[in-house]
Amino acid sequence: xxxxxxxxxxxxxxxxxxxxxxxxxxxxxxxxxxxxxxxxxxxxxxxxxxxxxxxxxxxxxxxxxxxxxxxxxxxxxxxxxxxxxxxxxxxxxxxxxxxxxxxxxxxxxxxxxxxxxxxxxxxxxxxxxxxxxxxxxxxxxxxxxxxxxxxxxxxxxxxxxxxxxxxxxxxxxxxxxxxxxxxxxxxxxxxxxxxx
Amino acid sequence: xxxxxxxxxxxxxxxxxxxxxxxxxxxxxxxxxxxxxxxxxxxxxxxxxxxxxxxxxxxxxxxxxxxxxxxxxxxxxxxxxxxxxxxxxxxxxxxxxxxxxxxxxxxxxxxxxxxxxxxxxxxxxxxxxxxxxxxxxxxxxxxxxxxxxxxxxxxxxxxxxxxxxxxxxxxxxxxxxxxxxxxxxxxxxxxxxxxxxxxxxxxxxxxxxxxxxxxxxxxxxxx
Numbered sequence: 001x002x003x004x005x006x007x008x009x010x011x012x013x014x015x016x017x018x019x020x021x022x023x024x025x026x027x028x029x030x031x032x033x034x035x036x037x038x039x040x041x042x043x044x045x046x047x048x049x050x051x052x053x054x055x056x057x058x059x060x061x062x063x064x065x066x067x068x069x070x071x072x073x074x075x076x077x078x079x080x081x082x083x084x085x086x087x088x089x090x091x092x093x094x095x096x097x098x099x100x101x102x103x104x105x106x107x108x109x110x111x112x113x114x115x116x117x118x119x120x121x122x123x124x125x126x127x128x129x130x131x132x133x134x135x136x137x138x139x140x141x142x143x144x145x146x147x148x149x150x151x152x153x154x155x156x157x158x159x160x161x162x163x164x165x166x167x168x169x170x171x172x173x174x175x176x177x178x179x180x181x182x183x184x185x186x187x188x189x190x191x192x193x194x195x196x
Numbered sequence: 197x198x199x200x201x202x203x204x205x206x207x208x209x210x211x212x213x214x215x216x217x218x219x220x221x222x223x224x225x226x227x228x229x230x231x232x233x234x235x236x237x238x239x240x241x242x243x244x245x246x247x248x249x250x251x252x253x254x255x256x257x258x259x260x261x262x263x264x265x266x267x268x269x270x271x272x273x274x275x276x277x278x279x280x281x282x283x284x285x286x287x288x289x290x291x292x293x294x295x296x297x298x299x300x301x302x303x304x305x306x307x308x309x310x311x312x313x314x315x316x317x318x319x320x321x322x323x324x325x326x327x328x329x330x331x332x333x334x335x336x337x338x339x340x341x342x343x344x345x346x347x348x349x350x351x352x353x354x355x356x357x358x359x360x361x362x363x364x365x366x367x368x369x370x371x372x373x374x375x376x377x378x379x380x381x382x383x384x385x386x387x388x389x390x391x392x393x394x395x396x397x398x399x400x401x402x403x404x405x406x407x408x409x410x411x412x413x414x415x416x417x418x419x
Contacts, residue, residue, distance in 0.1 A: 018380075018383075019379045020224065021220050021223040021379070021382065022224075023220065024219045024220045024223065025220070025303060028219075070275060073271050073274050073275050073278065073297050073300055074268060074271040074272065077267055078264065078267070078268070081263075112301065113220045113221075113298045113301045113302075116298060116301050117294060121294060163391075164394075165391045165392070166387075166391045169387075170388070170391035172387075173383050173390065174387035176383045176387075177380045177382075177383030177384035178380070178384075180379050181375070181380040
């Protein structure tokens with residue numbers, strides 16, 4: 001598959017949040033305010049692209065030659081945990097306000113299924129190094145797109161009257177459901193029409 | 197009361213509906229009832245195994261590296277589940293796909309290991325794990341039953357003998373509301389279910405407030 005195909009697939013057709021349901025916890029948790037949503041989105045893009053590259057390297061250069069592919073779950077999660085620690089240190093140094101805004105969700109990227117998900121999907125799809133990296137960036141972009149759109153909608157919803165039982169999380173899920181409905185317009189046919 | 201440790205995971209602290217943990221697998225695999233059963237079994241096994249190990253090892257694991265240590269314990273049990281499922285239930289393993297391995301990042305498991313098993317005795321942790329696992333499975337079953345019955349008009353269970361494992365509901369099976377079986381349906385169903393649980397909770401609270409006001413009229417405000 002071409003690189004443009006991978007990008008379109010992971011941003012629109014297989015959007016991680018709206019069609020694959022990967023990374024829902026931060027999607028619901030950090031989408032109250034647009035600026036923290038943007039910060040979270042970029043943190044996820046960074047972690048996902050690094051993680052998919054690092055896990056590709058470990059899988060192809062260590063696990064496959066030694067015939068210990070069954071260790072992929074354990075090794076991938078440890079790599080991701082280490083990477084998230086690194087990103088956390090970098091953000092504390094560069095932008096304390098951003099660190100404050102992301103709060104507890106930064107360590108939670110470790111247990112963000114989206115990051116482990118892209119690593120496992122990359123291995124299952126037999127991507128090469130560059131393809132895994134591109135897939136990681138694209139899946140992160142899809143996450144950013146979804147969480148930013150969601151946060152702008154939620155900021156408006158805060159000013160609207162919502163029945164009491166629906167306030168907060170339930171209405172957020174229903175909004176996400178409607179967004180997913182809109183994203184169903186992107187399917188494999190789109191890829192065919194665009195790339196021939 | 198030990199029994200409370202078991203039941204609280206099913207009702208009062210249901211991981212899916214009340215504390216909203218472990219949502220990604222919940223939504224992704226809830227297209228068929230059989231997937232919910234398989235996923236639930238996997239999660240119960242991993243929860244039990246990791247809570248037992250964390251609870252036994254809690255005095256030996258240094259405070260600073262406890263999270264990575266917990267993750268390694270959990271990942272080991274997830275690997276066991278993944279390999280066993282591939283060997284003995286290949287079709288289930290295929291339809292759950294990457295989500296079997298993703299049990300490792302299911303927040304329920306790390307959350308319980310960190311919040312409960314690392315502080316309590318073995319027996320309590322065991323019951324807590326069972327309760328949380330059963331609560332998760334029941335929540336998953338409820339969502340997948342709603343989605344499959346309304347979205348496809350069927351209930352898919354295990355195939356036994358001449359029974360192919362699929363119960364077709366007359367009327368619904370020919371004209372289902374397919375959107376519920378697709379991705380948006382999952383988000384809509386959990387949104388409405390969560391609203392329902394919020395409403396039940398609010399109704400209970402206002403009834404309790406009434407009961408308190410009625411039993412102590414002198415303290416009950418005029419508001």
